Amino acid sequence: MKLRIEKVVYGGAGLAHPVEGEAAGRAAFVPYTLPGELVETSAAENKGGVLHAELVQIVEASSDRVKPKCAHFGECGGCHYQHANYKAQLEIKTEILQETLKRAGLAELPAIEVHAGEPWGYRNRIRLRVAKVDDVLRVGYLRRGSNDFLPIAMCPIAAPILWRAAEALLKLAETSNAARWMEKIAEVEFFTTQDESALQMSLFTQHRVTGFDAFCERLRELLPELVGAGISMLRAEGSRRTERPRAIAAWGAEGLSYAAAGEKYWVSRGGFFQVNRFLVDELVRIVAAGRRGTLAWDLYAGVGLFSRALKTSFDEVVAVEAAADDLAKTFKGDGRRAVAATTAEFLRGAVVQRERPELVVMDPPRAGVGAEVCALLGRVATKEIVYVSCDPVTLARDLKALVDFGYRINELHMVDMFPQTFHQETVVVLGRP
Numbered sequence: 074m075k076l077r078i079e080k081v082v083y084g085g086a087g088l089a090h091p092v093e094g095e096a097a098g099r100a101a102f103v104p105y106t107l108p109g110e111l112v113e114t115s116a117a118e119n120k121g122g123v124l125h126a127e128l129v130q131i132v133e134a135s136s137d138r139v140k141p142k143c144a145h146f147g148e149c150g151g152c153h154y155q156h157a158n159y160k161a162q163l164e165i166k167t168e169i170l171q172e173t174l175k176r177a178g179l180a181e182l183p184a185i186e187v188h189a190g191e192p193w194g195y196r197n198r199i200r201l202r203v204a205k206v207d208d209v210l211r212v213g214y215l216r217r218g219s220n221d222f223l224p225i226a227m228c229p230i231a232a233p234i235l236w237r238a239a240e241a242l243l244k245l246a247e248t249s250n251a252a253r254w255m256e257k258i259a260e261v262e263f264f265t266t267q268d269e270s271a272l273q274m275s276l277f278t279q280h281r282v283t284g285f286d287a288f289c290e291r292l293r294e295l296l297p298e299l300v301g302a303g304i305s306m307l308r309a310e311g312s313r314r315t316e317r318p319r320a321i322a323a324w325g326a327e328g329l330s331y332a333a334a335g336e337k338y339w340v341s342r343g344g345f346f347q348v349n350r351f352l353v354d355e356l357v358r359i360v361a362a363g364r365r366g367t368l369a370w371d372l373y374a375g376v377g378l379f380s381r382a383l384k385t386s387f388d389e390v391v392a393v394e395a396a397a398d399d400l401a402k403t404f405k406g407d408g409r410r411a412v413a414a415t416t417a418e419f420l421r422g423a424v425v426q427r428e429r430p431e432l433v434v435m436d437p438p439r440a441g442v443g444a445e446v447c448a449l450l451g452r453v454a455t456k457e458i459v460y461v462s463c464d465p466v467t468l469a470r471d472l473k474a475l476v477d478f479g480y481r482i483n484e485l486h487m488v489d490m491f492p493q494t495f496h497q498e499t500v501v502v503l504g505r506p
């Protein structure tokens with residue numbers, strides 16, 4: 074099938090409408106294509122009324138097309154845009170954001186400000202599968218669109234130390250006296266600081282482990298930045314995703330002290346921290362700079378990334394987090410309150426108490442904040458909301474609800490926390506007219 078690509082949609086594929094044959098007029102999606110390109114594709118597969126085709130040949134290439142940097146691009150499920158130059162990636166994401174908001178019924182939007190950093194080597198965390206291929210232990214990701222193991226030899230979006238760590242782990246496993254259980258590791262996660270000076274490792278297995286301390290000491294000889302490691306039982310298939318994996322052994326420090334935005338954050342092993350080591354400071358600046366007052370709420374606070382920055386200019390900051398172990402240890406003292414609760418639980422109470430902050434910051438997971446939280450924020454009627462989102466679709470749904478409750482969109486920022494992938498971070502500033 075020959076197709077002219079009209080635009081790229083959220084998820085990373087190009088969209089086209091075949092002009093002839095049975096498929097004429099239907100929407101067809103083709104990964105790894107760019108706007109304006111004429112491409113030859115495989116026969117399209119019909120999934121739920123939508124056509125999905127694979128790129129076979131580029132007949133007319135976009136001037137934005139570049140050679141992908143990674144040897145695994147196309148096979149690996151992690152990256153979607155390495156075939157586009159970085160400027161084009163930013164344009165695609167900005168257009169997707171604009172269109173998603175408009176489609177949700179949001180009109181008269183302000184111009185989108187774009188914030189970008191280094192497009193390579195930016196990830197401070199990677200999680201790899203571990204498996205034997207031809208009797209050799211390898212690390213890898215999932216093959217695109219499947220659950221199959223794809224062994225990899227590089228990951229250029231990861232901070233260099235993370236890949237060096239993966240190689241050191243495999244090297245240790247190769248030595249004749251390496252721990253037997255090492256061969257049965259299913260997954261490994263590495264997390265590093267902004268400057269790559271310290272590293273944490275989390276291993277996941279379904280088997281018994283002995284001699285973990287000695288193993289980690291030997292790994293540290295190859296990898297001096299390693300400050301701590303843990304090993305947990307991998308969740309059994311079918312168990313609830315919310316269950317935390319059970320720790321079975323640990324060595325060294327329990328977390329990392331991560332320097333960002335002029336502060337130091339304690340991130341325990343496996344805990345959440347923003348993944349782009351080059352853009353955290355910019356994100357904090359967009360959210361907190363120039364805002365001041367008596368009371369601010371930081372909802373979905375994590376380790377308190379925004380709470381700490383807000384504390385420099387607000388008399389009181391309330392940080393609300395469902396998994397608040399790290400936050401409770403570090404966000405305390407005069408004018409700082411860490412609340413271990415879901416955002417909805419906290420807001421229900423605050424509405425009854427008639428609490429009214431001047432600023433609400435909220436940075437929910439991909440699912441967004443949802444209808445109840447929007448309705449409660451409608452009742453709180455705060456002067457300003459800063460909404461940080463990693464999913465434009467749920468963001469658009471929530472923004473429409475907030476606008477219907479009387480808020481107005483004053484600023485839109487696209488912060489490219491995930492270059493080479495279709496993922497995008499948005500910061501929206503809302504106010505009341």
Ligand SMILES: C[S@@+](CC[C@H](N)C(=O)[O-])C[C@H]1O[C@@H](n2cnc3c(N)ncnc32)[C@H](O)[C@@H]1O
Binds near residue numbers: 373393394395414417
């Ligand atoms: C995207 S992270 C943001 C963390 C933080 N703002 C930061 O930048 O580091 C979302 C956080 O929301 C927390 N969370 C998830 N569901 C929640 C809920 N219903 N109420 C409160 N916090 C929740 C998660 O534990 C996670 O720490």
